[in-house]
Amino acid sequence: MSDKYLEQEIATRLAEFFDDPLGFVMWAFPWGQLPEMSVVRLPEPWRSQFHCDFGPDKWVCELLEDIGRGVRERGFDGVNAVMPQRIAIASGHGIGKSCLTALLVTWLMATRPHCKGIVTAVTASQLTTKTWAEINKWMKRSVVADMFEYTADSIRAKEAPETWRVDAVTCKEENSESFAGQHAASSSPFYIFDEASGISEKIFEVAEGGLTDGEPFMFMFGNPTRASGTFYAAFNDRKKRASWYTRHVDSRDVAITNKRQIEAWKDEYGEDSDFFRVRVRGEFPNQASNQFIPSFSVEEAMKRAPTDHPTVATIGVDVARYGDDDSVIFFRFGKNAKMPYRVFHGLSVVALAHEIKKAIAYCYELGFKQVYCFVDETGVGAGVVDILLDAGYKEVYGINFSMAADDSDQFDRKRDEIWGRAREWLKKGCLVEDEDLKHDLVAPEYEIRPSGAIKLESKESMKKRGLSSPDIADAFCLTFSMLIAEYSPEDYQRANQHVAQARMDYNPLDFRF
Structure with a gap:
């Protein structure tokens, strides 16, 4: 066989392998001919397909096939x-x-x-x-x-x-x-x-x-x-x-x-x-040395069943500041945060205010005697708060993340404090099973200031690390903005019915207030 013919044959085969990396790998290398290429027995069905006893490990074969599929799809x-x-x-x-x-x-x-x-x-x-x-x-x-x-x-x-x-x-x-x-x-x-x-x-x-x-x-x-x-x-x-x-x-x-x-x-x-x-x-650590909320704490909260009997509903609203951020409405009823949250992208302040009104009305429809709605008023969120207050919604409280913490000895700012309260709540509370919420909660890191106060990582810093803004987690943590009396013993039974009804109302494909 001439060198020219061999080159043409190789060129033809290479064109065939453009979208077939596994086929190329099995064709291009001398599997079974060298000691280190005779270690892994090629799994089925590839052994029969390539008529070869040796080759890459199963996970490599699967990955190469998936890459080839991606080439064809594009x-x-x-x-x-x-x-x-x-x-x-x-x-x-x-x-x-x-x-x-x-x-x-x-x-x-x-x-x-x-x-x-x-x-x-x-x-x-x-x-x-x-x-x-x-x-x-x-x-x-x-x-x-x-x-x-x-x-x-x-x-x-x-x-x-x-x-x-x-x-x-x-x-x-x-x-x-x-x-x-x-x-x-x-x-x-x-x-x-x-x-x-x-x-x-x-x-x-x-x-x-x-x-x-x-x-x-x-x-x-x-x-x-x-x-x-x-x-x-x-x-x-x-x-x-x-x-x-x-x-x-x-x-x-x-x-x-x-x-x-x-x-x-x-x-x-x-x-x-x-x-x-x-x-x-091959899994990420449960908790980095400076990770504020450990993964296991969130996972345990998500496994718990709701047994709480609150009479007060709390709502947290994180308002989007940038083009790739989301506005989020999050419900929490005492130690029960199994309720679905809502995510909005690109809403105007007027449209978001309308959604918040619906969320407040929904809580009253469930029979809760009192509703507290904490809205992030940092940046454009101030406009949302103004609209709601002007409309007479006394349930609404504007929360500025950069304001002083109630416990200034332990926390640097308000946002640090509400995340700290949420971290403690997770030890006994029950959380909706949701991967996006989990990733948001475990993503921020923290530092200890010279004063000894905890300072949570900013959204801007997280973006520099390649992470998205933890909008869902911020909305959840906003429900801890004030220390309020969420329980009334004489209404436990009635309140428990509210929670059960709310869970029955939830349709993940069409959630309505």
Whole structure:
């Protein structure tokens, strides 16, 4: 067979694998021919499909198939830009992330002429000695090895070395401009972040600008060591996670991991410890060192059944300040916060005031003797409060988050205080089971001021960390703005009927007051 014929045959096969990364991986590498490529037995149905006993682990096969499906769904035509594929994998140790990175880079570089990529890792040592070394090793043993030139920090196509390449770039903040747009409008710009939990938010912010043309890809891999940042937000932020394909990979489920070491960690630290969660289960820690509300506290509150008998209803309203924020109306009846909340996007102050009137009327219809409605009057919320007060709604109280706390020795400002009261309430209260609310509650961090008072992280600071504004949680916490008498013993039985009726009235598809 002539070299020219072989090149034509390879080119034909590469075109076939444009939307089939798993097929490419099984075709391009010598599975079963080297000792380290004869470790994992290829699971069914892929073993029969590819007539091969060895190959990637099951989770890798599934991921590659899902990526191929994403390519087909987007249907990139080489001209019109498509939505990026964003892939985030949180895992325990030893699952073969560096190998997966190498497989992906080889597939992208081989099947997409003039693509441009950047690979980075949390440290220069991790990048050069592990991630980049693994990419070089696997690409050189593939059937497309001769298409490329290899250097210490770059792999380039011999045909077009300046426009068809992937580079290893350190992720120091001062190097952030290196992550600017890849400008591969007729091909695929791609980014791969190894140990993504520790990478600076500035890097991710700049890299986002490279996802605007062509057929972009962004991959994040790593142990979920931090309960904040872009990597965390991909799994947990209620607004951002919709744009990410996410997956947790437990080291115990992967063929190549050291099971004896894992058992030793289980005995030493416990299966529910943060060490085991992060290093083995591939799950984020229950509570970061400066996380204000721990995850387990919210989870326990969501599991409790409502047994409370309040006679007073409280409503919290967080008013949107910015274009991507939401206005939220939240109900709480004593220790029962199982009621559905409402989220509004883009409402005018007049329209939001109308929705609040309906919420107050609903509580009275349920038979509650008194209603307290606490509205965030910071910024545009002041207009909502004015409209309601002018209309004679004495139930409405404007709350400014920056006003002084009642307990100024313990809390810096009012917002810090109401979150503190909510944190205590969660120890005995029952909360609606809702992932968006949970993520909002556990997202903010805090600090201790020189005076000893607690200062909760601001919404602006959270956005700089890649997280959305915790609008739902703020609305819930607003229900603790005042210390009020929520109970009347002689009305317990009647009040319990109000709660039961409210739960029956709830239709998640058409919630009406």
